[in-house]
Amino acid sequence: KAGVTQTPRYLIKTRGQQVTLSCSPISGHRSVSWYQQTPGQGLQFLFEYFSETQRNKGNFPGRFSGRQFSNSRSEMNVSTLELGDSALYLCASSFTPGQVTNTEAFFGQGTRLTVV
Amino acid sequence: QQPVQSPQAVILREGEDAVINCSSSKALYSVHWYRQKHGEAPVFLMILLKGGEQKGHEKISASFNEKKQQSSLYLTASQLSYSGTYFCGTEAGANNLFFGTGTRLTVIP
Numbered sequence: 001k002a003g004v005t006q007t008p009r010y011l012i013k014t015r016g017q018q019v020t021l022s023c024s025p026i027s028g029h030r031s032v033s034w035y036q037q038t039p040g041q042g043l044q045f046l047f048e049y050f051s052e053t054q055r056n057k058g059n060f061p062g063r064f065s066g067r068q069f070s071n072s073r074s075e076m077n078v079s080t081l082e083l084g085d086s087a088l089y090l091c092a093s094s095f096t097p098g099q100v101t102n103t104e105a106f107f108g109q110g111t112r113l114t115v116v
Numbered sequence: 117q118q119p120v121q122s123p124q125a126v127i128l129r130e131g132e133d134a135v136i137n138c139s140s141s142k143a144l145y146s147v148h149w150y151r152q153k154h155g156e157a158p159v160f161l162m163i164l165l166k167g168g169e170q171k172g173h174e175k176i177s178a179s180f181n182e183k184k185q186q187s188s189l190y191l192t193a194s195q196l197s198y199s200g201t202y203f204c205g206t207e208a209g210a211n212n213l214f215f216g217t218g219t220r221l222t223v224i225p
Contacts, residue, residue: 004157033212042118042217043158043203056212090157104148104160105205105213 002026004093004108012114018079021111025072025093032074033105034066037088046089049074050096081115088112117142119206121216128194128223136189136219138204147180147187148205148213151198158203161189194223 005024013019025032034046045058049068066076072093078085092105119140128134138147146165150158164180164187175192185206191198201220205213 035215040217043205043215044118045212045214048212058212092158104163105150106160107150107157109157 004091004106006089006091006108006111008111009109010112010114012116013081015081015083015115017081018077019081019113021076021078021089021091021113023074023076023091023093023108025074025091026106029093029095029106030072031094031096032068032072033092033094034074034076035090035092036060037090037110038086043090046076078113083115086113086115117206117208117214119204119214119216121202121204121219123219124217125220126222128198128221130196130223130225131193134191134194134221136191136202136204136221138187138189138206138216140185140206140208140214142185142206142208144180144182144185144206145209146207147178148207149178149187149189150203150205150215151200152203152218153200161202191221194221196223196225199223 007022031050033048035043037043048056052068063079068074088110090110092107094105119138122137148163149161152158178189180187201218203215203218205215207213
């Protein structure tokens with residue numbers, strides 16, 4: 001089956017602009033999580049969506065938002081971009097019917113965002 | 117809530133063993149291990165669940181000490197293909213994984 005698809009793969013934006021990233025999970029997966037990856041910081045959790053509802057949110061400013069559609073596809077939006085937002089943004093999908101994450105997460109290739 | 121991984125980096129010769137540690141300040145439901153090669157997405161290695169047994173996967177295995185909120189990943193007889201950054205992800209019952217900053221493993225001939 002097809003893996004997790006993230007688009008676009010690369011983006012260059014200017015400070016102050018906004019950006020929308022897209023993630024299509026594996027068919028049948030209803031949970032989508034977003035992570036920011038920067039050198040030295042590892043994978044920083046942004047938020048997790050399940051059945052169109054945001055269940056969890058990491059410690060990021062309100063400029064970072066997301067949503068999930070009825071087909072489980074998810075989008076992440078960053079407004080008023082700052083230089084420090086330059087990073088690889090990864091989404092991961094999993095099949096998590098319960099209250100704990102007891103199955104593996106499948107990661108997409110990520111979107112490399114550069115803010116200039 | 118981010119777990120702490122150690123060491124940050126390790127260099128091994130082929131055939132040598134390594135241990136990567138992961139510890140959390142929170143009670144954990146599960147610990148996940150992933151490996152990421154340069155320019156690629158993280159790939160799942162294994163999950164250790166609360167109350168579960170030590171997991172194994174060829175020459176890579178892991179343990180989970182629930183009382184200490186710690187997990188260790190054991191790589192034995194390392195191969196060149198083991199090179200990459202290893203991340204542990206911890207889950208404290210809220211359905212979101214918090215990952216450590218990673219351990220960069222380099223295996224040289």
